[in-house]
Amino acid sequence: MKILVCITHVPDTTSKIQFTENNTQFDKNGVQFIIGPYDDYALARAVELKEQLGASLTVMNVGESDSDPTLRKALAIGADDAIRVNAFPKDSLFVANQIAHIAKSNGYELILMGRESIDFNGGMVHGMVGELLGMPSISPVMKLEVEGDTVKMSREIEGGKEYVEAKLPLIAGCQEPIAEWKIPNMRGIMSARTKPFSVVEPVVEEGNSRVISYELPPAKAGVKLVDKDNVEELVRLLKNEAKVL
């Protein structure tokens, strides 16, 4: 079986977020980039499946050359080869088009990715790729087993759990607890250097959105503590100050 895991190259969760160019560009200065945490779960599960099923495992990213270390880390964790589509990931549709193109040309049967990236948190790419390829796309997937050509998945829904079965090929947007994050071992890191790594040009597809400007959320206001017996005061504050009632 051929597995593809799509990896985002995103700022570390503790990064200080700043913007430049009149609030139209994210300021990468001093920011550490990591494998998207949800993609990391997808990758961890894929590594397990690879061992269990003897599958091949490719990782891909749509990004510029600064994502190379992130892809090499995915190789260190256990992927066999990596593909980078050499383009700035303009928006979800643009990225989905690139993934669909790569997936179609190489015939991957199981395409895993995070339920969403943690930079823009769009959570749309898996659905779009499904649409573009005419494959089922399920998200968020918290458990995933492959039996023959059937994939058994489960996910949490409002008030319960949903069990889903589908035939390969399919796309899944993953999240914990599908697998535990893997720390690459030293041998994996050393072998990453020699694994196939290809850089391909994007299929020319424009995105369908454009960033006008970024804005930081307002700083958190202080907390007010209200005595538990003083419900009236609480209501007054919620009405007059917070203006939520």
Add this chain to the structure above:
Amino acid sequence: METIKKSINGGEFLIKETAAEDIFIFEEFSEEQKMMAQACQDFVDTEITPRIEEIDSMKNPDLVPQIFKKAGELGLLGISVPEVFGGMGMSFNTSMLIADIIGAAGSFSTTYGAHTGIGTLPILYYGTEDQKNKYLPKLATGQWAACYCLTEPDAGSDANSGKTKATLSADGKHYVLNGQKMWISNAGFADLFIVFAKIEDDKNLTAFIVEKSFGGITMNEEEKKMGIKGSSTRQVFFNDCQVPVENMLSDRQNGFKIAVNILNIGRVKLGAGVLGGVRTVTSLAIKYSTERKQFGVSINTFGAIKAKLAEMAIRTFATEALCYRAGQDIEDRINSLIAEGMQDSEAKLKGVEQFAIECAIAKVHGSEVLDYVVDQGVQVYGGMGYSADAPMERAYRDARISRIYEGTNEINRMLMVGMLLKRAMKGEVNIFEPAMAVSKELTSVPSFESLDTSTLFAAEKDVLNKLKKVFLMVGGKAAMSLQDRIEDEQEVMMNLADVMIEIYAAESAILRAEKLVGLRGEESCQQQIAMAKVYLSEAAEKINIAAKEAIASFTSGDEQKVMLMGLKRFTKMDLVDTKSLRRQIADFMIEKGHYPFS
């Protein structure tokens, strides 16, 4: 062909200038090395930090062995072991980097160091092919844990005076070990013991590889320690422990030399091994001082707090600089010896031995910076620094051991001075000639040439050169007038060691900043430049005090006057506004929210 860099010899930093491009700096680690460091950091963050209390409570005897196995699976236990023996065969400085990161793991960093350093390296460097094939793969993968049994109740700093005996059995097939060892890290779960013992009335120790399964090994309860409580430390008793003769390590009476050489490596790694802890503590102090409010503002707005935060970072920056500089010098020397045809293990030993002075400096500087940083960390936390519910209390206790083991800091200070004098006597390091030149300079008219200070660090380098003259003046005079008696004048040895340490640290900090400016431009290195400048200014003061004490203790009359005048001349430097520079550094770190320089 790869060009092999010929670095200066060990100890020569006192008489020669080093160019910035000739040192390695932390910022030059490759993507792959950084990925290894990150993997190691992830291991500490997920396996150790969340369980630090459980580890230290020692309630679950399986916990540390489990974490240890996990470290083995990640390949962290075989960093220095060649691939043919199941390890990773990584470079010396990579192994320093890993020790650095594991340094944030509290008691586990001792577990790690005892296994990968003193536990494994004796076999790697002195074992026969058979011994290496038999034991190294088990140790490199964590299948077995190792410990190192040198210290005894009556033989600590004086390690060669141990009483443990090895007696050849009647059939000549075994050595029978009898004796008592003390303070043995990892003893509680070790499968393999490197044991030092004396055969008959030998003057020197002999080393043995002892498997737990040989029998005849018993232990006391775990020691109740001040810190690193989760690290197993026990007394170990050998009662007729039967060791096959083929398990002697190296030659009879070669044990003390093994111990000394392995400790050289342990020392420089301990220098790096404090760094993970030091950075974590500094970052925690920065965060806490931002969150903690008094008098209506964050305490990080107070100059007194800023000064502490900055000083923590400044000293850390210097330790980082000197450790990785020494590490690379060692690595380069190893590579050049191998290129000359020397065998791998021997080249590694010789490479480290060449820089034994720098190894001792790294150990002393690193452990004292660690103690300084945790102490200030507690202070920044105030009452919470004293609470066992906050991280500073543990860090403070855990730090203290570093000044004691791998040779106490007193022993290391004496060793670095003793070694330098010995090399000078043998003509390996030419300190006497420059010392003579300095003593001539003392009685000549000082030059009034003004220095061109337009290039970055020109003034600081001039100060460094003069500080080296302080060492040559005081050290040269001490060697000549005290001669062999210098061994009895330990206070002077301590003073000289302090001068050596501060020169090496200050020079390393300046060179690191200079090299970084070359890589990134002056604009983006303002803090590093400031740190190097403040460090040098403080180093000059410390050197002044140490030299004055030494001069007062063994000179008198006109000679003393001349030397004091020389000292004044050689420690003269433009006043540095350390307050403003520290504020600038602290503000930068507060903005970043953590120690941002590596």
